[in-house]
Amino acid sequence: MMKTVYRFLGALLIISACSEDLDQVPPNIASANSLTDFAGVLNAAYFYQHGSATPMAVMGDFRADNSLMAEEPYPEFDRFGSGLVLMEDQFFGPFYTALYKSILSANNVIDNSMDAAEIGEAKFLRALSYFKLVRVFGDVTVNLTAEPSVSDLSILVRQPVADVYNNVIIPDLQDAIGALGTSIVDGRASRYAAQGLLGKVYMQMGNFSSAETELAAVVNGATAAGITLQGNFADIFGEANDLNSEIIFATQISSSITDEYGFTEFPGWFSGGDTKSLTPLDADLIAAFDAVEAADGGNTDLRRALTIDETNNIGVKWGGLDQDWIELRLADVLLLYAEAMNENGSTPENALDVLDPIRTRAGLNPLDHTTLNTQALVRQAIYDERRVELAFEGHRWFDLVRTGTVDAEMGEAINSNYHVFPIPVSEVLASDGVITQNDGY
Structure with missing residues (x-):
């Protein structure tokens, strides 16, 4: 298991870098020419995803209409103004640092390893990191080498989101798909993890045709690869259920390891x-x-009691501190696939039938195709299903932005500047302003 590997990372930190110094080669890294085994570097790329998990969860649900902050200044998550810069140390800084460390580790594997599968995993992790970064910050700094120039600050200039998608994320995932097998081994990246993430990327971009192709490949090949929906919703979550059959990819968490998020x-x-x-x-x-x-018709949704406690006004989907953070599971893919089919003009029956296993597991009936008989009605039904199925999994805010429903769902007109989050001020200052701040912050 990867978690066992993490316990040795204190001795194996071949890669280490401050995000403020992305243009530097880490002082404790062995020369690439002297390394022949990059397994430890690849493990570091996996490990650094740790620090992004909780910030992503908070941004995804507390920024949206699933969760609320109470103690000042944290309600700034619900105010849609410049006040979020006050939470840099707790959320945006650790998130930023962790992902660029993962990217730097992945770059080292990509540049120097001779193992095609290692390179495929590294490209998946680099794509995953940049996908998280662009959804959170918009334009971002791009570094695709293990040894960037120490003198050229221009490499820190933020690149447009479209360029990051087209020049980094999509090519990396396409390469990963070609390099990786379909089997999930010890929770590592697989071909279907890369293909599912690529489908998710295309959905984010509004490229529904390409999204449907990638998502269909995952849906159609899932069973043969051992990827299936859990029979009970409760069996998806909690440490005892880590790496269950529904999980296509998760960031494996160990509370015994210190990461960027403290x-x-x-x-x-x-x-x-x-x-x-x-x-x-x-x-x-x-x-x-x-x-x-x-x-x-008033039937009880079995997900309800397994997700929310209405007496104490808390969420109960997650348990202890050693459970994994789910990046992609089959239900997420099925919901995206149904959405892509609908956007591409599929019949309501074909699109909604994809949701039947998810609804049956929840104790609900299949959606009525004769009533939900237009693209708009099917679209809203899928959105509604997606919300309750994936609550507290860090998706909600990013789904609202992706689907253009922020104002309608949040009940107010929100300046699009606040669809993204503030770049850590420390990064702006450390770069002498080469890294710029998002408008509105």
């Missing part, structure tokens, strides 16, 4: 374990479950 971890944020949000459940999520059940 505060309350994501299970604590959702369960009210931090004083900044003792009762984090947003009433709007309760209403979303109410609406799903009402539309199904």
Whole structure:
């Protein structure tokens, strides 16, 4: 298991770098010419995803209408102004640092390893890192080498989102698809992880045709690869269920390892374990479950009690601190696939049939194709299903931005400047302004 590997990373940190010094070669890295085994460097690239998990969870759900902050200044997550810069140390800084460390480690493997599978995994992790970065910050600095120039600060200039997608993320995932096998070994990246992430990337870009192709490949090949929906929703989450059959890729977490994020971890944020949000459940999520059940004739959605505790106003989907952070699971892929099919003009019946296994597991009936008989109605039904299925998994805010439904769902007109988050001020200052701040912050 990767978690066992992590326990030795204190001795294996071949790669280490401050995000403020992305143009430097880490002082404790062995010369690339002297290395022949890059397994430890690849493990570091996996490990550094740790530090991005909790910030991504908080940004995805607390920025949206699933979760609420209470203690100042943390309600800035709900105010859509410049105040989020006050949370740099707790969220945006660790997130930024962790992902650029993962990228630097991945670059070293890509540049120097002779193992095609190692390079494929590294390209997957680099693509995953940049995908997280562009969804959170928009334009970002791009570094695709293990040894960037120490004198050329121009490499820190933020690159347009479209260029990051087209020149980095998509090519990396295409290469990973070609290099990796379909089997998931010890939770490492597989071909279907790369293909599922590529489908997700295309959905983010609004390229529904390409998205459907990639997502269909995952859906159609899943069973043969041992990827199946869990029979019970409860069996997806918690440390005892890590790496279950529904998980296509997860960042494996070990609480015994210190990473860039040194505060309350994501299970604590959702369960009210931090004083900044003792009762984090947003009433709007309760209403979303109410609406799903009402539309199904009053049947109980089995996901409800496994996701929210309405008495204590907390989330209960996650348990202890050693459970993995799920990056991609089969239900997510199925929901995206149905959405892509609908956007590409599929019949309501064909698109909605994809959701039947998810709804059956939740104790609900298949959606009525005769009632939901237009593209717009099917679209909203998929959005509604996606919200309750994936609540507290860090998707909600990014889905709202992706689908252009921020204002409608949040109930206010929100300046698009605040669809992204602030670049850490420390990065702007350390680069002498070469790295610029997002508008509005």
